[in-house]
């Protein structure tokens with residue numbers, strides 16, 4: 294089997310390339326390309342490792358015909374069109390903790406730099422001015438720090454600020470009262486934060502709710518003399534309004550690591566009094582870059598080589614330990630989904646996936662993804678576990694997941710049921726020896742079959758001589774039978790025949806089989 298190929302398209306610690314190679318991937322490091330150059334190249338790769346300089350647009354994703362995973366060595370993924378990637382079946386993962394400490398430290402550094410005007414004092418001192426009386430700072434001890442966003446980075450900033458003896462208040466709608474107590478911060482509403490904070494530090498992602506959270510109107514509500522730090526994302530602050538607030542002196546200082554438009558080479562804020570900035574350096578320490586590079590390469594190669602999924606934003610996690618245990622279940626689940634998709638006709642609006650016995654103990658999301666991936670193949674050739682749940686949602690398919698702790702006849706069982714115009718149709722399968730997938734029930738008829746390769750599904754009236762007739766017909770058409778699997782409701786009732794054959798069955802053979810006495814349904818299948 295050829296090795297998966299990965300492209301590293303942003304500047305990344307060399308440990309990333311080393312790990313990819315050690316873990317069985319081929320890797321190319323090609324940074325600084327234009328979107329057109331990346332578009333021309335991306336078709337060769339299964340993995341794309343990025344930081345914030347590569348923007349993954351629908352155009353790039355359309356050209357990425359072999360892409361399976363995008364790995365962000367860092368936190369923010371606003372440079373990746375995740376819904377589009379999901380639709381294409383591409384996993385998007387990030388490294389949510391690798392640079393958090395470093396970024397929190399940068400925020401604290403900027404708070405201190407603002408409090409003591411260090412950049413301007415440095416510049417004037419080095420210019421030979423010795424401006425001792427020009428700079429009067431403020432202590433941070435006892436001051437109120439208002440955090441907008443108290444997730445990973447915000448909470449580290451809180452702990453450092455508490456160490457500096459600041460009083461920390463936080464606005465974060467998802468912060469629980471218990472977590473606030475644990476962090477030692479006071480949970481407040483946004484208006485209260487704006488009114489009370491001497492320093493404000495932003496630590497939210499850029500979303501429709503957070504865009505412009507420090508708008509002109511909200512900046513006007515801040516305490517006179519407030520100092521503002523943004524090490525999260527450009528777009529959280531109205532930059533024009535910030536400039537005016539700095540010029541009027543209402544805002545005593547602002548430090549931005551991030552800008553609405555990056556690279557920011559000509560911001561109107563440049564040159565404004567009491568304004569300092571850094572070029573998106575929040576994550577730029579040796580330690581953080583080694584962390585995120587190692588982590589992204591480990592996660593991506595784990596997915597490409599073993600199927601393990603960690604820190605994916607569009608797919609449930611699947612640990613490297615779980616992956617091999619789940620693999621036979623995923624195979625079984627996909628086959629059952631595919632069987633139902635091939636056999637149940639008409640507009641299907643509901644599918645339920647039941648797990649019992651040992652299967653009930655497992656991580657259900659990947660199993661559901663695998664069932665849907667098999668099932669949705671009736672609609673799309675490019676479906677996989679990642680995009681199947683999205684495609685199912687798009688088609689308005691109602692997906693139910695049910696787990697039964699009790700063990701039935703089989704120690705482990707997955708049952709897939711769809712609602713059709715003729716009523717519910719259900720198939721079930723187990724794993725023999727915890728490994729080999731076997732169909733054990735098809736539409737209420739007990740059977741035992743390995744769903745593999747080309748097959749023929751026949752429903753006929755249970756009567757003597759039929760097996761001979763179908764065997765002869767296939768033989769006359771030069772079709773070799775690999776396996777025969779039989780089941781029936783009751784003697785003389787409907788019988789099901791699942792035949793494994795060595796080649797695809799064409800429409801003419803299906804027609805001939807339909808003409809045999811007692812035959813009710815003939816459907817060729819492939820797995």
Ligand SMILES: NC(=O)c1ccc[n+]([C@@H]2O[C@H](COP(=O)([O-])OP(=O)(O)OC[C@H]3O[C@@H](n4cnc5c(N)ncnc54)[C@H](O)[C@@H]3O)[C@@H](O)[C@H]2O)c1
Pocket residue numbers: 368369370389392393396441442443444445446447464465466467468496497498499500502503524525526550551573574575576577
């Ligand atoms: N400057 C840099 O180099 C750099 C480095 C790392 C991370 N970042 C950015 O920092 C930001 C925070 O990262 P994190 O790891 O702490 O993320 P996180 O997901 O752990 O925390 C974000 C917090 O924001 C909160 N939040 C969401 N919507 C909100 C709203 N409307 N109002 C208030 N709070 C809201 C969430 O509840 C969450 O607690 C991200 O945008 C990330 O991209 C920047």
Ligand SMILES: O=C(O)[C@H](O)COP(=O)(O)O
Pocket residue numbers: 344345346366367368369370392573574575576577
């Ligand atoms: O979201 C992040 O992780 C930061 O913005 C860091 O971005 P960078 O990797 O481009 O420095």
